Each structure stands twice: as C-alpha cells, then as structure tokens.
Amino acid sequence: MVVYMVKRNSMILAGALVLALAFLVVPAAAVVAIGSIAPASGPIAGGTTVIITGTEFTGATSVTFDSTPASSFTVNSDTQITATTPAHGAGVITVVVTAPGGTGSFTYSYVSPPTITSLSQTDGYNTSIVSNVNILGSGFSSSVYPTVVLRRSGSSNISAGSISVNSAGDTIVCTFDIINKPAGAWDVIVTNPDGQYAIRTSGFEIKSSSADVTLTSIYPVNGVANSTVSITNLAGTGFTGTPQVYLKRTNYNNIYGTFSTVSATKLTGTFNLNNQIPGPYSVCVQNSGTDAVCGLTFTILSSTTANGSIYFTSSPSGATVYVDNVNKGTTPFTLENVIPDYYNIKMQRTSYLDWAQRIQVTAGNETNVNAALNYQYATTTAPTATTIIVTTATLPPTTVKSTAVVPTPWPSDTPAPESPVGIFVLIGALASVMVLLRKKQ
Incomplete structure (x- = not known):
C-alpha cells in the first residue's frame, strides 16, 4: 500500500512538471x-x-x-549613439550600426548646397525699401526657411525680411530695407538651416540719387588675361577718398581693382586679370555713397x-601717320588690335621733314612711337649779278676845224669862266707849233 502511494505521487509530480514546462515562455534574444536619426539630412560636405x-x-x-565610416562616433548608452557624418554625394543613403548583438540600419539624406541663378530686381535706390525681390535658384530649404543677407566689405550686413520659399525650393521672395545704406555692389547670400549657402557676387546694387564722377580716359586701354595690368592714368573728375574701381561686363562677375587717388582728376592702380575671360569691359568708378559711373572701355586680351x-x-602733334604706306590717323592716337609683326612707320606734317622708322609690335x-619732327626751312635763290667791264683807251689829240660862226658875247662886268674846251684846243695848237719847229731844225 505504501509502495503504491509513492509511485502514484511520483507520477503526479512528473505530470505537474511536464505541464509547467509546457507553459514556460522563453524571452526572445535582444x-x-x-x-x-536626427537630423535626418545634412550637407554633402559632411561634418x-x-x-x-x-x-x-x-x-x-x-x-x-x-559603407563609409563615420568621422567619429560615441556610444552614449545602450539606446543612443552620437556620430559625425562623413562627406558624401547628394542622395538618400543607409546608416548601419554594428554591435555585439548584430547590426541595425536606417536612412539618412545628403543634401546639395543651394544655388542662386538670378534675381528679379538687381538694384534699388537707398531712399526706400525694395519689396518682392525674387531670388531664383535651387536647393532652398522650404521647411525651415533660409536666411538671406546682402553683404559688402566694410559695411554691416543687410538682412532680408518677409522671406518665403516655394515647395519646390527654387524661388525665394523677400524684401530689402536699404534706406540710407551705402551705395555700391553687394553680394547676395542665401544660407540654409544646415549651414550650406550660395553667394551671388555683386548680385545687388544699392544706388544713390546723386553722382558727380566723370570719366575721360584710361591708359593703357587693354591688358592680357592671366596677368596683372598696371593702370598709370585713369583720368576724370570728382574722385574723392579711395573710389572703388572695377571692370563690368554683362553676365560676368565684376573685376575689382586696387586703386589710389592721385588727385581729383587722376587714379592709378592695378587689375588682377588671372582666370578672367577675354573681351571688352566697361570701366566703373564709384565714390563712397554715390552711384557707380561707367563708360570707358577696357579690353582683356587672350594670353x-x-x-x-x-x-x-x-x-609737334598733328602729324599724319602712315603704317606700311596706309594712312591711319593724326597724332596723338592709339592704334588698337595690331597683329604682332614688324611695321614701317612714316609721319608727315606740313613745313616739317618726313620722319620714318621700323617698329615691332608684340602680343x-x-x-x-614718338617722332621728333625737324622743321624744314625755305630755300631762297639769289639773283645773278651782271658785271660790266669798262675799258678806257688813250687817243692822240685831234684838232678839229669848225666853220661855225661864233658870236661875240656881250660885254659883261662879270668875266665869263674859261671854257674847258678852249683850253684843250689851245694846248693842242701849242703842241702842233712845237712839232713844226722841230721839223724845220
């Protein structure tokens, strides 16, 4: 009876154990x-x-x-990691965390920086607010709007107001308060929340209602690309302080020079033409607080x-210039766009001797070419003198008998002078008598 009870109890315990094991829940492995990932996107530059x-x-x-390792990462806890993104091309990529328990993944987006292609209004006068300026481009943040500023060296930035961005992220509408702001060219800068930005150099010009600068000439009138050209005389009027001097051409960035004021009528300085596009440019000068004045032409030549x-x-000036016997103009003047070669130069001016020289033009x-002309004096022909030679011959005395009746003069108180003819006749008669006497002897 006792044996039976032990076996029965063992069976009951065994059955209970099996039943308990059947209902045991084993937790899954972590x-x-x-x-x-926050933020879910960032710039292609990484960081x-x-x-x-x-x-x-x-x-x-x-x-x-x-597959590119993070620039750095720190495991803050079992549920958080801080990482720094590496550089990567634009697009959606996969982030993978590898730990002892396996790997986990998630998506992250690399975003290209914004670009600015144009502005609907590129200038305004510093007497009012410029409204509804449209900035066209790409990559503008439309969820959190970017910042837009006007920037100019030496001046405080001008922040745009009333900013809005369309859903496509290619158009910004804003306003610029430029009242009493310095006149001149300003850069337009759009910065997205991720820190990426776009710059439109000299994209907006603030103008003043008055300008007193005039331009008359520039020397030299050209320079070679990929070099620095020295401007020895930019002539005009109204130059004050240190004017801003730059070369301007449609659809190209301005080329700013480094200039100093010699006087109110003369500027000197340099233009750095490295990596600049050959072609004609307008020369612009701008005093502080006034409009830029443009008008002269400067040409960048291909290297x-x-x-x-x-x-x-x-x-003296005013001589006619012949280049290889072709009339090119009257001094002083500049002959542009001359093919590098040797040329025969001749200058002529009335009353001066011709001047000639052979020169070389290089790229x-x-x-x-400076000609010192020599004055041509007039030639006078002296008249030929006629020489008259008088030959005197000595002839023997001759006695001439005259049949003319000589009237007897009326007696006078004043004795008449001796006639020279009578004296000669008397001398001749005496000579004849002496000759006759000698013959008789």
Missing part, C-alpha cells in the same frame, strides 16, 4: 535596431553631428554611412592670341 536612437548599442564597433597696339605721338603689349 537585437540591434535603429529607430531614428554634421547626428543622434542615432535605437537598442542594443552597447559595445558597438562601427557606424557607417553608405595666346593677343594682338598688340601702337601709341603714336609727335612733336598683348603697346608699342610707343
């Missing part, structure tokens, strides 16, 4: 997972700090962005196919 939230991060050995120029002067350079 896995690595990523639930979110963005992101917070990765998930599970089983303890002991994580790597964090990759599309490989540049022609030269010849500057002709003469003393991208100006050849100076």
